[in-house]
Amino acid sequence: xxxxxxxxxxxxxxxxxxxxxxxxxxxxxxxxxxxxxxxxxxxxxxxxxxxxxxxxxxxxxxxxxxxxxxxxxxxxxxxxxxxxxxxxxxxxxxxxxxxxxxxxxxxxxxxxxxxxxxxxxxxxxxxxxxxxxxxxxxxxxxxxxxxxxxxxxxxxxxxxxxxxxxxxxxxxxxxxxxxxxxxxxxxxxxxxxxxxxxxxxxxxxxxxxxxxxxxxxxxxxxxxxxxxxxxxxxxxxxxxxxxxxxxxxxxxxxxxxxxxxxxxxxxxxxxxxxxxxxxxxxxxxxxxxxxxxxxxxxxxxxxxxxxxxxxxxxxxxxxxxxxxxxxxxxxxxxxxxxxxxxxxxxxxxxxxxxxxxxxxxxxxxxxxxxxxxxxxxxxxxxxxxxxxxxxxxxxxxxxxxxxxxxxxxxxxxxxxxxxxxxxxxxxxxxxxxxxxxxxxxxxxxxxxxxxxxxx
Numbered sequence: 302x303x304x305x306x307x308x309x310x311x312x313x314x315x316x317x318x319x320x321x322x323x324x325x326x327x328x329x330x331x332x333x334x335x336x337x338x339x340x341x342x343x344x345x346x347x348x349x350x351x352x353x354x355x356x357x358x359x360x361x362x363x364x365x366x367x368x369x370x371x372x373x374x375x376x377x378x379x380x381x382x383x384x385x386x387x388x389x390x391x392x393x394x395x396x397x398x399x400x401x402x403x404x405x406x407x408x409x410x411x412x413x414x415x416x417x418x419x420x421x422x423x424x425x426x427x428x429x430x431x432x433x434x435x436x437x438x439x440x441x442x443x444x445x446x447x448x449x450x451x452x453x454x455x456x457x458x459x460x461x462x463x464x465x466x467x468x469x470x471x472x473x474x475x476x477x478x479x480x481x482x483x484x485x486x487x488x489x490x491x492x493x494x495x496x497x498x499x500x501x502x503x504x505x506x507x508x509x510x511x512x513x514x515x516x517x518x519x520x521x522x523x524x525x526x527x528x529x530x531x532x533x534x535x536x537x538x539x540x541x542x543x544x545x546x547x548x549x550x551x552x553x554x555x556x557x558x559x560x561x562x563x564x565x566x567x568x569x570x571x572x573x574x575x576x577x578x579x580x581x582x583x584x585x586x587x588x589x590x591x592x593x594x595x596x597x598x599x600x601x602x603x604x605x606x607x608x609x610x611x612x613x614x615x616x617x618x619x620x621x622x623x624x625x626x627x628x629x630x631x632x633x634x635x636x637x638x639x640x641x642x643x644x645x646x647x648x649x650x651x652x653x654x655x656x657x658x659x660x661x662x663x664x665x666x667x668x669x670x671x672x673x674x675x676x677x678x679x680x681x682x683x684x685x686x687x688x689x690x691x692x693x694x695x696x697x698x699x700x701x702x703x704x705x706x707x708x709x710x711x712x713x714x715x716x717x718x719x720x721x722x723x724x725x726x727x728x729x730x731x732x733x734x735x736x737x738x739x740x741x742x743x744x745x746x747x748x749x750x751x752x753x754x755x756x
Contacts, residue, residue, distance in 0.1 A: 307352025307425035309333040310380065312342040312368065314361050322355075325412055330454060331419070331426045339363035343371055346380070353423040354382040355415075358393055369397055381422045385410075437721055438478055439471065440622035444614055446721075448475070455609060456482035461561070463546075463606045464584040466613035469662035472584040473499055473542055475613060479582070480540040495539035498532045503545035507553055512569050514553075515560070521570025533566045533577045541579040546606065547587035547598065558602045581606070616660045623652050625718045626661055630668040632715070642672050643711050644680050651682035679707070710745040713738070717747060 309326065313319040314337045326333045334351075336342035339360040346354065354372075358365035365384055372379035384405040386394040394405035404418055420427055439445045439452075455462060456479050464472045480497045500513060512521075516531030532541055549557065560566050561581065565574040583606045592598035616623060627644060635641050644652075657663050671684045681687075713731070720727045728738040741747075 307332075307423050308349075309419070309423075309426055310342060310346055310351040310354045310356075311335045312337075312339060312354070312356035312360065312365070313385070314338060314357065314359075322412075325416075329416060329427065329451070337361075339365070339368045343368055346372060347375060350377075351380045352425050353419060354380045355385065355419070356382065357385045358397075359387070366393060366397060369400065369402060373400065383415075383418055383422065437625070437718075439475060440619060441625045441718060441721060442619035442621045444619055445622060448611060448613065449478070451611065452479040453482050455479055459578075459580045460608050461606050462580075462582045462609045462611060463589070464582065464611045464613060465589075466584075466586065467615045467658075467660055468586050469660035470613040470615060471661050472613060473544060475611065476540065476542045476582040476584065480580070483540075483580075496536050497540045497542065498536035499542040499544060500532050501544045502553075503548035507550050510549070510553055511556065514557070515566045515568055516571075517569035518571045521568070525570070528568075531566060531568065533560060533579060534575060536579045537577050539579065541581055543581070543583045545585060546583040547585040547589055547592060551599070554599045554602050558599060558605060561602075561605050616657045616664065620653055623657070623664065624649050624714075626664055627652055627668055628711075628715055628718060630665050631672070634669060634672045638672075640672070642675070642678055642680050643707055645707070646710075648681045648685060651685060651687055706745075709741070710747070713741055713745065714747055717742075 309331055311319065311322060311326075311333050313322065313335065316337070319335050319337065323333055323335050334345060334349075336345060339356075339362050342356070343363075345351075356365045356368060360368070363371075369379060369382060369384075379401070382397075382402045382404075384394050384397055384402055385408060386405050387408050391405075391407065394402075398405065403422055406415055406418060437446065437449070439449045452475060462476075462479070464475055466472055476499075477497055480495070484495055502510060505513060512529065512531070514531050514533060516534055517525050517529050519525060519528045560577075563574070564578060565576055567574050589598050589603050589607070593600045593603050616626075624644075627649070631642055631644070652664075659666075667685055671680050671686075675684050677684070713727075716727050716730060717724075720730070724735055724738055724742075728735045731738065
């Protein structure tokens, strides 16, 4: 049964603050009515049922305190309320908490912190239907499903996005997923597919990076034997992904900022400006905010790039994704080479115990190396690089009964992962009852939280 969607009443007289909040709420899937004064908000709150109220205390006509007092005098209880307050209004906010307000947040505040408060206050504001309907692509952990849902919503917007995270967590893949979601009617590799162009800013010198970003005219420098269209032109109408943006020099930062502001590029050696329109997605494994504080990264460029911030956690912090990716990579290897491999249960335990400093990239290479170097279908910890003597008693070639059980377990796990651990849906696809599937999951130690046990 789907929970009825809630609606937020926002009361904020500052047009910049109000517009910023409503834009972010829209991207988060929150339905919001914005009022710039207290009296109009009060009328709406009396006529309509809101799940939550977010109001500034200082308003141009009546105060937030007067607004809340009027709601308390009404026939129905006021919605769950958060007040926005300046430093000097904290005592007033505390008094409102005593009257029944649920929370307050002090300016300047972090938008993610506000969203967390709203989610805790009224989960119905945040739609889960889209998340539940998405096939897992970036992982099955709650945090990655949430990120995937956010990227799916962002796909309809040209808003600049900054993706942060350690090397190997899949930042470029996340950007490409967002790009593809914005082209739902166009099959991948189709001529109608809008371009996705990626470039690593750390891999090129300053002069080469400038030519790659903005292009160059024939004869612009020694070796420029023809006109070259830069990645901004190549990605026109689509998505441009700039990886390792934190490695860009201050000179290139200034030139990039100008292009973002003007939406025009001028090729090296050229005189005319060329109009471009791209969705800009940047990625880094560095702390750009700290770099800004040290004077190593332009503050104005940072704010241009950081309109939407998506942080991808390392693989070690989302254990349930490790086994999901391992099976995904085994399936990819089978599709490419038509050679099947299986992970022994204690191999899955071994994978979960590893720290994976190289994240998904390291895991992919480990699985691929094991598949290439081992003719045996059964992969244990030793095949994945373990030298621990406690794994020496594992059989490389189980008997027929154990092999059939392992095949059944792998088949069940594959479908459970593919269907996001939805038991009813998985049982229906497999043609067995929910009870039968539960029994087999207990038998083989299959758990959604990533724990595995031997059989």
